[in-house]
Amino acid sequence: MNRHLISAADLSRDDALLILDTAEELARMSDRPIKKLPTLRGRTVVNLFFEDSTRTRISFEAAAKRLSADVINFSAKGSSVGKGESLKDTALTLEAMGADAVVIRHVASGAPHRLAGWIRGHVINAGDGMHEHPTQALLDAFTIRRRLGLQPGAGASGGIGRRAAGRGGSRTGGARTGGGARTGGGGLDGVRVTIVGDVLHSRVARSNIALLNILGAEVTLVAPPTLLPIAVDGWSCEVSYDLDAVLPKSDVIMMLRVQQERMTAAYFPSVREYSRRYGLDAGRMAMLPEHAIVMHPGPMNRGVEIAAEVADSPRSTIVEQVANGVSIRMAVLYLLLGGAELSGEAR
Amino acid sequence: MHARTDEGSTGDGPGGDSPGSYKRVLGPAEIRRVLSRIAHEILERTHGADDILLLGIPTRGVPLAERLAGRATEFEHRTVPWGSLDVTMYRDDLRLRPARALGRTELPADGIDGKTVILVDDVLYSGRTVRAALDALTDLGRPRSVQLAVLVDRGHRELPIRADYVGKNLPTSQHETVRVHLAETDGEDAVLLGEWKEALA
Amino acid sequence: MEDTVNGAAGTWLLRNVTLPGGQRTDLLLHDGGIAEAGSRLTAAGAQVLDAGGLIALPGLVDLHTHLREPGREDAETIETGTRAAALGGYTAVHAMANTEPVADTAGVVEQVWRLGREAGHCDVQPVGAVTLGLGGTRLAELGAMADSAARVRVFSDDGRCVSDPLLMRRALEYVKAFDGVIAQHAQEPRLTEDAQMNEGAVSGRLGLSGWPAVAEEAIIARDCLLAAHVGSALHVCHVSTAGSVEIIRWAKSKGWRVTAEVTPHHLLLTDELAEDYDPVYKVNPPLRTAADVEGLRAGLADGTIDCVATDHAPHPAEAKDTEWADAAFGMTGLEIALRAVQQAMVETGLLDWAGVADRMSVRPAVIGRLSGHGILPAAGSPANLTLYDPAAAPEPVDPAAHASKSRNSPFRGVPLPGQVVATFLRGTATVLDGKATS
Numbered sequence: 001m002n003r004h005l006i007s008a009a010d011l012s013r014d015d016a017l018l019i020l021d022t023a024e025e026l027a028r029m030s031d032r033p034i035k036k037l038p039t040l041r042g043r044t045v046v047n048l049f050f051e052d053s054t055r056t057r058i059s060f061e062a063a064a065k066r067l068s069a070d071v072i073n074f075s076a077k078g079s080s081v082g083k084g085e086s087l088k089d090t091a092l093t094l095e096a097m098g099a100d101a102v103v104i105r106h107v108a109s110g111a112p113h114r115l116a117g118w119i120r121g122h123v124i125n126a127g128d129g130m131h132e133h134p135t136q137a138l139l140d141a142f143t144i145r146r147r148l149g150l151q152p153g154a155g156a157s158g159g160i161g162r163r164a165a166g167r168g169g170s171r172t173g174g175a176r177t178g179g180g181a182r183t184g185g186g187g188l189d190g191v192r193v194t195i196v197g198d199v200l201h202s203r204v205a206r207s208n209i210a211l212l213n214i215l216g217a218e219v220t221l222v223a224p225p226t227l228l229p230i231a232v233d234g235w236s237c238e239v240s241y242d243l244d245a246v247l248p249k250s251d252v253i254m255m256l257r258v259q260q261e262r263m264t265a266a267y268f269p270s271v272r273e274y275s276r277r278y279g280l281d282a283g284r285m286a287m288l289p290e291h292a293i294v295m296h297p298g299p300m301n302r303g304v305e306i307a308a309e310v311a312d313s314p315r316s317t318i319v320e321q322v323a324n325g326v327s328i329r330m331a332v333l334y335l336l337l338g339g340a341e342l343s344g345e346a347r
Numbered sequence: 348m349h350a351r352t353d354e355g356s357t358g359d360g361p362g363g364d365s366p367g368s369y370k371r372v373l374g375p376a377e378i379r380r381v382l383s384r385i386a387h388e389i390l391e392r393t394h395g396a397d398d399i400l401l402l403g404i405p406t407r408g409v410p411l412a413e414r415l416a417g418r419a420t421e422f423e424h425r426t427v428p429w430g431s432l433d434v435t436m437y438r439d440d441l442r443l444r445p446a447r448a449l450g451r452t453e454l455p456a457d458g459i460d461g462k463t464v465i466l467v468d469d470v471l472y473s474g475r476t477v478r479a480a481l482d483a484l485t486d487l488g489r490p491r492s493v494q495l496a497v498l499v500d501r502g503h504r505e506l507p508i509r510a511d512y513v514g515k516n517l518p519t520s521q522h523e524t525v526r527v528h529l530a531e532t533d534g535e536d537a538v539l540l541g542e543w544k545e546a547l548a
Numbered sequence: 549m550e551d552t553v554n555g556a557a558g559t560w561l562l563r564n565v566t567l568p569g570g571q572r573t574d575l576l577l578h579d580g581g582i583a584e585a586g587s588r589l590t591a592a593g594a595q596v597l598d599a600g601g602l603i604a605l606p607g608l609v610d611l612h613t614h615l616r617e618p619g620r621e622d623a624e625t626i627e628t629g630t631r632a633a634a635l636g637g638y639t640a641v642h643a644m645a646n647t648e649p650v651a652d653t654a655g656v657v658e659q660v661w662r663l664g665r666e667a668g669h670c671d672v673q674p675v676g677a678v679t680l681g682l683g684g685t686r687l688a689e690l691g692a693m694a695d696s697a698a699r700v701r702v703f704s705d706d707g708r709c710v711s712d713p714l715l716m717r718r719a720l721e722y723v724k725a726f727d728g729v730i731a732q733h734a735q736e737p738r739l740t741e742d743a744q745m746n747e748g749a750v751s752g753r754l755g756l757s758g759w760p761a762v763a764e765e766a767i768i769a770r771d772c773l774l775a776a777h778v779g780s781a782l783h784v785c786h787v788s789t790a791g792s793v794e795i796i797r798w799a800k801s802k803g804w805r806v807t808a809e810v811t812p813h814h815l816l817l818t819d820e821l822a823e824d825y826d827p828v829y830k831v832n833p834p835l836r837t838a839a840d841v842e843g844l845r846a847g848l849a850d851g852t853i854d855c856v857a858t859d860h861a862p863h864p865a866e867a868k869d870t871e872w873a874d875a876a877f878g879m880t881g882l883e884i885a886l887r888a889v890q891q892a893m894v895e896t897g898l899l900d901w902a903g904v905a906d907r908m909s910v911r912p913a914v915i916g917r918l919s920g921h922g923i924l925p926a927a928g929s930p931a932n933l934t935l936y937d938p939a940a941a942p943e944p945v946d947p948a949a950h951a952s953k954s955r956n957s958p959f960r961g962v963p964l965p966g967q968v969v970a971t972f973l974r975g976t977a978t979v980l981d982g983k984a985t986s
Contacts, residue, residue, distance in 0.1 A: 001446075009753075018448060025433065025449040034486040037436040067436075088869055108871035109755040110825025129873065131755030153451075203755060229752030230760070334436070339446030 009210035040069035063329035137207035189216030197256030369541035386418035405450030410531035437479035474508035565604035607639025607932030612857035619648025637934035652688035661698035704731035772799035790843025809857035812888035827875030862954030931975035940967035
């Protein structure tokens with residue numbers, strides 16, 4: 001794996017599966033009385049958040065602490081009015097503090113790339129502007145894999161069955177081989193994922209599209225034309241403006257948050273029209289195949305892109321996405337920091 | 348100076364993949380007898396294995412634990428539980444190589460509290476893997492006691508650790524490599540002894 | 549070694565130069581002019597420069613430079629900027645008006661003009677703002693600036709677009725009274741709010757707001773039609789898209805008085821360089837696609853684009869050593885422009901040296917209404933000359949060694965051919981042996 005996790009698009013299929021499989025093992029920890037592993041003891045992880053995001057920051061903090069790392073939270077003002085220290089000066093301060101890894105969330109696309117040039121530690125992108133949010137895509141893929149029963153050793157291969165998420169170890173005497181060589185299975189090959197909403201401004205969408213393709217899924221985007229990037233034809237996915245047509249052919253439907261401010265910039269005429277054409281309500285949910293799941297990276301605009309009853313239905317993975325986030329972030333921290341330092345220059 | 352690891356437990360020890368010249372020290376028949384003997388010993392020492400739990404250390408400790416549990420079940424006419432305990436996160440040599448994939452940890456629903464846990468591994472060498480397993484057990488609960496069963500003890504301990512049940516004592520020099528093959532993972536049952544090939548960085 | 553300071557002025561005998569048309573000749577510079585041109589000239593008391601293998605270009609004229617003084621002297625001053633220009637082979641530069649305060653009065657333009665004369669490295673021709681404070685709502689006192697000692701003829705709000713069509717029309721009409729020209733920075737503001745880089749495949753992937761080509765092309769089309777309608781002259785700054793070239797070609801074919809410039813960086817670089825989010829590649833108008841580079845080169849070759857103008861835009865380190873969205877737009881260019889043009893146009897066979905002389909000196913001088921510059925070296929012409937060695941081995945560009953105060957060059961580490969050996973401003977050497985004389 002690279003020194004840094006900045007972009008899901010940079011992961012190979014093997015890298016991605018390694019992260020998912022590692023998270024699979026770490027997820028079992030949440031059943032144990034002692035939810036701590038000694039692996040990153042003595043290492044320092046800094047959460048450098050220039051954008052408010054309590055949930056993501058807490059998730060990374062929990063992940064680091066469960067691996068016994070020391071966590072330092074560094075909240076800073078973003079750029080533009082009211083700007084404090086420059087990103088570069090902040091980076092040099094962290095470097096002086098000996099941060100082994102910096103988790104950065106920033107309003108500007110490309111901030112992690114700049115940071116990687118200024119520090120020796122590992123950089124983990126927790127969301128940069130409109131560019132990428134790789135750990136979100138990883139936890140989304142992990143959630144899909146579990147919900148659709150596609151994780152390695154889940155049993156019957158082929159056919160996407162609807163399975164409850166496995167929890168903890170409660171097998172006795174079962175025939176099982178340990179974590180051996182990955183055969184390439186455990187991906188999302190052939191899974192039909194539909195992403196709905198403001199793709200143009202969404203780092204979650206970009207990361208997911210990249211990672212889903214790497215894992216073999218088939219991606220379809222549904223959005224008004226104004227919310228799709230101009231060169232989307234060059235992306236590895238289908239595009240549709242008609243949500244109803246796509247619903248029956250989706251194994252996963254991923255709703256993106258739509259910001260009300262987009263209305264004033266004339267991306268769509270009104271929230272009502274957006275919701276009417278692109279919102280997932282109970283009626284549309286009924287058009288999904290029986291096994292299909294509904295996902296949302298959060299925070300949700302209940303009643304705009306997703307109806308309350310859909311968000312709260314059993315098909316919805318919204319709550320477990322949060323739990324899976326900690327396991328994924330533990331896996332990422334372990335894989336980046338837990339082994340030997342890779343030779344070679346910082347990215 | 349090469350870092351020694353216990354070959355066979357994670358399957359990626361030094362010695363490269365080239366077989367070089369290997370001597371077959373144990374074949375399928377011997378391994379079968381040895382495992383039966385160990386199973387009997389376990390039952391004897393634990394007075395019928397009332398509350399034992401066999402935990403195999405991935406990779407090859409796991410099929411061994413399964414086989415031992417199967418034998419013990421046969422002899423006692425009662426189900427003897429087994430599972431797996433991955434120790435990767437507790438190793439003391441993590442920083443010497445790129446981060447490794449994790450093995451599966453699978454425990455019975457009632458955990459390890461109050462049980463006699465018997466760790467099962469294929470080769471006992473420096474003892475560091477077992478030390479890591481003991482630390483892992485501490486975070487999982489409080490067993491009544493912990494014992495160790497290994498297929499091969501090749502000497503050269505670096506920590507004060509000894510096995511309770513040994514399949515074969517195999518004195519080796521540090522230049523030699525011990526490889527265990529099992530039908531479940533390698534298609535055959537064998538214990539192989541050979542020359543150490545230079546590990547590539 | 550002769551004392552170059554004293555020796556910079558005086559009489560010069562340049563032996564065996566190659567003129568842009570290819571002929572070899574000697575040139576005798578005396579009293580600010582080329583006294584004689586011929587073979588085997590002699591002159592007692594003249595300093596001799598062996599110019600074998602060197603091309604004698606008319607002194608380069610830049611229609612578009614940012615010297616930052618007054619107001620942003622941390623990035624550049626007229627002194628450092630004009631020294632950089634001379635090192636790049638320039639004998640005259642047009643200093644854009646987006647200083648602090650804005651050059652929208654006779655007072656500021658005269659200040660800039662005077663500082664240029666005092667520095668003495670090259671002629672500084674101030675450009676006047678079109679609107680007060682570059683605000684885009686009220687015309688600045690264009691007449692006062694034209695009548696001032698600076699004799700402003702080129703007016704531009706560069707940095708901003710004169711987007712109000714009515715105001716642009718009025719400005720085009722008004723300058724007819726004194727043979728002025730409006731130089732437009734073509735950028736429809738409503739289509740480029742918070743734009744960061746070219747809108748295309750790369751911006752979509754990088755998650756940076758796009759600056760679509762149509763935002764430039766639509767303004768150019770509108771302004772060409774306006775200029776034709778009122779019978780005035782339009783100059784288009786830093787053309788950056790192949791579509792813009794086509795529109796200008798069409799306008800010229802109608803006989804309309806439209807001229808255009810292109811920067812050296814738009815002749816060589818594309819938006820793919822933004823991949824690593826290094827803001828040294830952030831510029832307005834942005835770097836575009838390979839197809840645009842091709843269209844611009846063809847346009848410069850066939851004369852649709854009249855000239856190369858550097859849009860030299862120096863910035864202090866902290867303005868570029870930051871995240872992309874926070875970084876300033878702009879690239880330096882004075883010191884490498886000629887080498888970049890050699891790379892993009894001469895090495896590719898698109899332009900010969902006569903063409904380079906035309907695009908980098910003759911035409912810009914005409915557009916800028918500058919007398920004394922842009923005249924091919926011949927007996928009787930002013931001694932504004934650049935001696936250039938096109939055969940100098942390609943050297944990686946090193947901004948740390950530049951005379952400009954700023955280091956934001958996108959060509960750092962890129963090998964470019966050629967070297968400016970000497971520059972003469974009215975017979976005085978401002979650059980000798982590749983180094984500034986003062």
